[in-house]
Amino acid sequence: MSSHRKLQYSLAINEALRQMMEADRSVILIGQGVKSPWYVGNTAQDLLALFGDKRIIDTPVSENAVTGAAVGAAIAGMKPVVVHPRMDFMFFALDPIMNEAANWYYMNGGRASVPVVFWGIINRRGEQAAQHSQALHGIFAHVPGLKVVMPATAYDAKGLMVAAIQDPNPVVFVDERLLYSIEGPVPEEIYCVEIGKGCVRRVGNDVTIVAISLMVHEAMKAAEILETGGVAAEVIDLRTIKPIDKALILASVRKTGRLVVTDVGWRSFGVSAEIAALVAGEAFNALKAPIYRVALPDCPAPASSVLEEVYYPSAEDIVEAVNRVLKD
Amino acid sequence: MNYPKDLLEYLYRMMLRIRVCEESFVEHILNREVKTPCHLYSGEEAVAVGLCAALSKEDYIFGNHRSHGHFLAKGGSMKEMVAEIYCRAAGCSRGRGGSMHLIDTDVGMMGAAPIVAGTISLALGAALASVIRGDGRVAVSFFGDGATGEGVLYESLNFAALKNLPLIFACENNLYATHMPIKECRVDQPISKIAEPYGIEIYSEDGNDVMQVYEASREAVETCRAGEGPVFMEFKTYRYRGHVGPDDNIQGSHTDIRPQDEIALWMEKDPITRFERHVMERQLLDSGRIQHIKEEVTDEVREAQAFARKSPSPRQEDLTKYVFA
Ligand SMILES: Cc1ncc(C[n+]2csc(CCOP(=O)(O)OP(=O)(O)O)c2C)c(N)n1
Ligand SMILES: [Mg+2]
Numbered sequence: 001m002s003s004h005r006k007l008q009y010s011l012a013i014n015e016a017l018r019q020m021m022e023a024d025r026s027v028i029l030i031g032q033g034v035k036s037p038w039y040v041g042n043t044a045q046d047l048l049a050l051f052g053d054k055r056i057i058d059t060p061v062s063e064n065a066v067t068g069a070a071v072g073a074a075i076a077g078m079k080p081v082v083v084h085p086r087m088d089f090m091f092f093a094l095d096p097i098m099n100e101a102a103n104w105y106y107m108n109g110g111r112a113s114v115p116v117v118f119w120g121i122i123n124r125r126g127e128q129a130a131q132h133s134q135a136l137h138g139i140f141a142h143v144p145g146l147k148v149v150m151p152a153t154a155y156d157a158k159g160l161m162v163a164a165i166q167d168p169n170p171v172v173f174v175d176e177r178l179l180y181s182i183e184g185p186v187p188e189e190i191y192c193v194e195i196g197k198g199c200v201r202r203v204g205n206d207v208t209i210v211a212i213s214l215m216v217h218e219a220m221k222a223a224e225i226l227e228t229g230g231v232a233a234e235v236i237d238l239r240t241i242k243p244i245d246k247a248l249i250l251a252s253v254r255k256t257g258r259l260v261v262t263d264v265g266w267r268s269f270g271v272s273a274e275i276a277a278l279v280a281g282e283a284f285n286a287l288k289a290p291i292y293r294v295a296l297p298d299c300p301a302p303a304s305s306v307l308e309e310v311y312y313p314s315a316e317d318i319v320e321a322v323n324r325v326l327k328d
Numbered sequence: 329m330n331y332p333k334d335l336l337e338y339l340y341r342m343m344l345r346i347r348v349c350e351e352s353f354v355e356h357i358l359n360r361e362v363k364t365p366c367h368l369y370s371g372e373e374a375v376a377v378g379l380c381a382a383l384s385k386e387d388y389i390f391g392n393h394r395s396h397g398h399f400l401a402k403g404g405s406m407k408e409m410v411a412e413i414y415c416r417a418a419g420c421s422r423g424r425g426g427s428m429h430l431i432d433t434d435v436g437m438m439g440a441a442p443i444v445a446g447t448i449s450l451a452l453g454a455a456l457a458s459v460i461r462g463d464g465r466v467a468v469s470f471f472g473d474g475a476t477g478e479g480v481l482y483e484s485l486n487f488a489a490l491k492n493l494p495l496i497f498a499c500e501n502n503l504y505a506t507h508m509p510i511k512e513c514r515v516d517q518p519i520s521k522i523a524e525p526y527g528i529e530i531y532s533e534d535g536n537d538v539m540q541v542y543e544a545s546r547e548a549v550e551t552c553r554a555g556e557g558p559v560f561m562e563f564k565t566y567r568y569r570g571h572v573g574p575d576d577n578i579q580g581s582h583t584d585i586r587p588q589d590e591i592a593l594w595m596e597k598d599p600i601t602r603f604e605r606h607v608m609e610r611q612l613l614d615s616g617r618i619q620h621i622k623e624e625v626t627d628e629v630r631e632a633q634a635f636a637r638k639s640p641s642p643r644q645e646d647l648t649k650y651v652f653a
Contacts (some may be wrong), residue, residue: 032446035507061505127365129428129429131443310644
């Protein structure tokens with residue numbers, strides 16, 4: 001049974017790329033380090049040998065031009081995946097992503113769509129400091145015209161990469177280096193995880209925890225800890241940041257009446273604020289307590305690992321937030 | 329050329345300080361005591377030392393991810409640098425920056441950052457400030473061959489040339505950008521040629537010959553001070569260690585694709601032993617003096633390591649200390 005097969009998160013991405021490249025000759029992978037595990041782990045293993053350097057293109061350090069080239073190739077009928085081995089390097093590429101690709105379809109009256117995947121990897125921790133640890137999904141989600149997906153499991157990593165490649169519009173695919181080694185069941189065939197759909201990872205009636213990416217795992221740990229204290233937390237893995245799965249979040253909060261949101265990004269003006277606003281606006285009457293957020297403090301990533309310990313929130317912080325929500 | 333003994337000693341000591349200090353991290357990186365990503369400068373010392381020796385303290389430099397050598401050569405405190413690499417509160421960036429963010433504005437080391445080409449335009453701005461104020465300062469941007477792929481380099485070249493800014497574009501060409509040999513990143517043309525269309529002064533130097541670097545840099549600095557900048561300088565050199573850490577091949581990623589004989593060839597061109605030979609053969613410095621400098625440098629590095637390792641980490645309650653928005 002294929003669905004019993006287990007695969008690493010990173011290899012699930014690898015399989016998605018391989019199968020989509022086999023299935024569709026217009027799919028290409030371009031970006032810095034696609035032939036080096038130093039950059040992309042084993043997500044691109046064997047691809048160069050299988051598909052050649054016309055479709056697996058390692059590039060000079062030229063993020064703006066290379067990302068623009070992916071956008072242009074998409075406009076010209078290809079389906080490029082352009083990888084940035086750290087999200088921080090995408091700042092040089094914001095113009096082609098946010099100004100061109102995101103707006104292209106609308107500002108040209110729907111005459112041309114841009115089927116491109118912007119793949120950026122988050123690399124937190126490791127005393128790498130402010131320019132090598134950033135999570136930019138909130139910035140991308142702010143821009144009309146970009147879909148943003150963030151898989152937390154191996155299954156979703158493959159299914160969302162497939163969906164992103166198949167999507168006719170630009171999708172920002174954000175994964176997380178710290179998740180690369182986790183394993184989970186991954187079907188062998190091509191399948192999609194629908195963009196825009198979150199899922200309930202754990203059912204509970206007392207509080208809703210909405211989590212993304214790495215924080216899904218912290219939320220699950222928190223839910224286990226809470227269970228020992230008799231608290232049943234419902235954990236939602238958002239999977240897609242934009243378009244956000246409103247129905248799922250609202251239904252859960254209407255059931256539990258309490259909400260904790262946990263994000264891998266900064267606290268202010270980001271995804272957690274958006275979800276809080278959504279719930280406050282559309283499920284206000286269901287709320288029995290204020291909404292709490294567990295996110296990065298509004299602070300650049302520090303180098304010192306001693307500071308990293310307090311900078312990055314963990315399951316304990318989620319437990320603490322839930323306990324406060326329950327008291328209110 | 330006849331150089332004062334002081335200068336020769338200075339060049340030698342500074343190169344040695346960088347080398348010995350860089351190498352002192354190796355065991356601590358391998359045993360994970362040092363966690364911040366260290367891009368070691370061993371092998372490339374002559375570039376930073378020769379160029380910075382031609383600058384005055386007031387002149388500005390900006391670095392990149394591989395800036396331990398730039399920092400020391402401009403006069404930054406070794407203790408503060410080593411402490412920063414251990415991410416300690418006494419570090420030059422108070423443990424917030426690590427290996428890739430070294431700064432000492434008192435000596436003109438204006439900062440370093442690992443976004444490739446990210447600081448080129450900042451050096452451009454420092455040169456602009458110098459012209460606006462008319463204070464005669466020169467700015468230097470250190471960047472690698474890899475940075476020639478980024479558009480901002482060309483934008484900065486044009487703007488600097490247009491405004492005759494006192495800016496030295498110092499390209500350290502060590503033939504690799506992470507896992508990519510230069511021939512896979514660039515057309516097969518000398519890097520120095522990229523500056524030709526801007527009509528500026530260009531140098532292409534042996535970056536393993538500290539005297540050559542120094543002499544060329546003095547001319548470049550003069551050009552800039554005379555208001556005839558910018559200047560583009562390419563220094564051919566080679567890193568001995570991995571892209572990051574002591575050895576990419578023993579640190580898990582197995583990504584060092586440099587041929588062994590190429591490494592061996594460059595080891596023979598070692599900037600420090602070469603200079604040592606040069607000054608000894610010409611009896612400019614005697615072996616007793618050389619030995620003495622070696623001992624002093626070894627002591628200095630040992631002290632800096634000891635200082636850093638026993639100094640405290642930043643306090644967790646100070647996480648947001650430097651946050652203003
Ligand atoms: C904008 C950006 N893209 C990619 C990287 C990843 N990266 C780190 S160092 C490096 C190559 C640097 O090569 P080079 O400029 O020649 O300097 P060297 O390491 O050889 O000294 C790259 C691509 C980065 N830090 N910043
Ligand atoms: Mg290089």
